[in-house]
């Protein structure tokens with residue numbers, strides 16, 4: 001897989017963010033986390049199931065005209081732990097970083113426990129602490145390990 | 156003790172638990188000494204689930220400290236029926252009371268309440284979550300009977316939904332205690348409690364049968380298995396029979412074995428046990444008052 005092939009699939013962007021090495025199949029979830037649904041200004045390019053030596057397959061998301069904040073990057077780490085974030089200005093990558101797992105995630109995931117107070121009609125946001133291999137509800141303490149993306153609650 | 160709220164036993168260190176139990180023993184020995192200590196203090200009781208026992212115990216505790224209660228009353232008669240959120244209810248009631256005691260059917264209810272008020276919140280049971288004040292009186296009872304050093308305890312019954320079990324198991328990891336959990340497969344410990352026990356490095360084993368471990372136990376803590384956890388009556392009866400205690404069950408137990416139960420019981424502990432030296436559950440229930448007095452005294456001082 002050469003760099004040139006990448007260029008064919010997803011063209012270079014001038015200013016914005018390239019999220020590379022997203023877990024295959026999760027590009028749309030990444031967009032959901034970022035609150036991108038096509039109604040905004042950004043030009044968005046998505047490549048899914050791109051063969052990749054490192055992980056087998058990967059997704060790539062390019063968002064033009066927007067640099068991701070640290071909070072946004074933190075949340076991405078939950079579903080795309082191998083992702084790299086490239087901030088692009090004038091066609092050059094000016095900043096390249098891997099995602100870091102946050103210590104807490106607020107308002108992004110919904111608790112899988114239907115009897116949790118955060119699932120009730122109360123004026124609170126969901127809150128999870130991040131464990132080595134999952135997340136844990138700050139209210140009912142339920143641990144969520146697999147299918148994190150299924151519990152993402154955005155929009 | 157440096158806590159604004161009492162939400163889970165996990166918040167307490169061993170030293171804090173021991174200090175509370177010491178204080179409870181002091182109060183138990185001379186309740187008159189604290190009779191006016193919290194004169195004028197009002198405890199707000201918000202019980203969204205019926206629990207006469209726990210409520211009376213808190214009420215007795217604050218009254219014996221010279222204070223009084225304001226009680227939301229039965230849920231049906233309150234604003235809950237009108238669909239008010241818990242967050243609103245506690246923000247209103249905190250204006251009437253110096254501390255709130257909350258029993259609620261949803262897990263995490265007390266934690267959420269604590270985020271909305273500036274008076275102390277005491278979790279008196281949140282769904283299948285935690286019941287920390289029950290645990291403190293359980294620990295007090297265990298300490299009085301066999302001590303909290305180098306003992307082996309069996310915890311049996313509904314370990315999945317039993318909040319008293321979750322709180323007790325996590326608190327016991329602070330002490331030199333081996334824990335055996337005995338339950339039907341379908342009611343074994345939830346993943347989050349198992350995770351905490353594992354993280355703490357506690358000595359823990361799980362079983363589906365009491366008999367092999369019974370001879371090693373110093374304490375057997377029995378909890379109620381509820382009918383609604385089973386799809387049909389027959390399955391429930393079979394399981395309830397298997398995880399109940401009668402005289403015959405105890406033939407292989409140590410003579411000094413203490414049997415505890417958070418009460419109310421149904422059939423888990425046969426009445427024939429009551430008159431034996433194994434029975435510790437009524438003493439356990441009585442300990443609720445001095446222990447809650449010690450806790451409230453610490454929290455309100």
Ligand SMILES: [Zn+2]
Nearest residue numbers: 111116137140
């Ligand atoms: Zn929860």
